[in-house]
Amino acid sequence: MGEAVAGIVANPASERDIQSLRSALRVAGVGRVMVWTDAGKIIGTVRRMVDAGASVIICLGNATMMRAAAAACGDVPLLMLPAGGADESAVAGLAAGLVATHQVDTDLVTNRATVLEVVTKARREIALTDVSVCSESRWDPASLTELYCTFAVPDGVGLSSIPGRLCPSPKSTVDGVAVSLGPVDETPYVVQAPIAPGEVRAVGVRGWSVLHAGVRVDLAAAGGSIALDGQPHFVLKPGESAFVELKPDGPWCVDVRAVMAEATRTGLLLGRKPAEVLPRPRLADARFPG
Known part of the structure; x- marks a missing residue:
């Protein structure tokens, strides 16, 4: 199985959000991120991203951009995100990355929009x-x-x-x-x-x-x-x-909340250090003043 690919179409003024998305996608294991920051030619660009193997498309922008992305993404899951908040972008990027890398079942975390x-x-x-x-x-x-x-x-x-x-x-x-x-x-x-x-x-x-x-x-x-x-x-x-x-045959939309809930349920975001490097537990020995 090749590297996971994600596409981002965004307004060029959203550089901070784009960087937040890039970082979160990498954390989730996405190997290649394609970015388009031109308000025009979105339909053709999204189609090329799909042809290049993108398994999720993120649209960061206004309603006009989202309509264009929705018209072109086909059955590839689409995550639509209004521009303006890097914190929200980080969570959305992580969710999109988990979808792109197939770590979560897309049937459980996407909904077909009308x-x-x-x-x-x-x-x-x-x-x-x-x-x-x-x-x-x-x-x-x-x-x-x-x-x-x-x-x-x-x-x-x-x-x-x-x-x-x-x-x-x-x-x-x-x-x-x-x-x-x-x-x-x-x-x-x-x-x-x-x-x-x-x-x-x-x-x-x-x-x-x-x-x-x-x-x-x-x-x-x-x-x-x-x-x-x-x-x-x-x-x-x-x-x-x-x-x-x-x-009824609109785009498959990524439900960020559902992705994060499923990732938490299955422990995808929980890591443990090897036992030999864990510090000796002291809680049981601690004395409380009283």
Whole structure:
């Protein structure tokens, strides 16, 4: 069996995190680490990493980079990590290294994510968390009319926090959530939701329903704008149609907590010195004052 290979795609400004990942991967036994620090050409780069034998891909960056990595990694496990914390990077790197070296069973520590696919006549895009539709050509949270989420949890941050407070849908389920939105003075429900870090806003909700995997839903706002994972992405031309579909065949995502729990359970991170170099135990002989 050859050396274990891991790939890292990251923003060049994340040098500290990259070094932390490199170090942790080496500790876990990864022999070769391929690093790409250009925000462009991520899809082609990740595919080349996969072809070169990478058994795990780490994406350190924003939602745009993560979508590109998810679209290209195939069945190779993907660990998505927001940039910004070297401590978190160290643990994530160790977990990725244990996956890359097959020291943990990937079936136990990875989950197949669902993704949202948006299709128009001219394009096909994916979102990892949410697709939102705005009635205006300039995307504005105040003018949102439709929201589709792969999951929704009560403690989430971002647009998925809106259904997370109304109709939670955990990541462990295949189904997602569809939400109809409108002005707060015209809707039967108003949710106080953190739609972005540091921004809590009142959002008007007309209603919601389960979004089933494999069912195409036509978007109603022709001529409006569409955002992927909370980022404005493109504008629909007047009369242009589009649909969204929840697909169950997204990337295999590494669950860092599950990896570390399994490594602890099996003793992978526990080392012992040879008996002949251990100091003579003194605890039993110690006298306590009293």
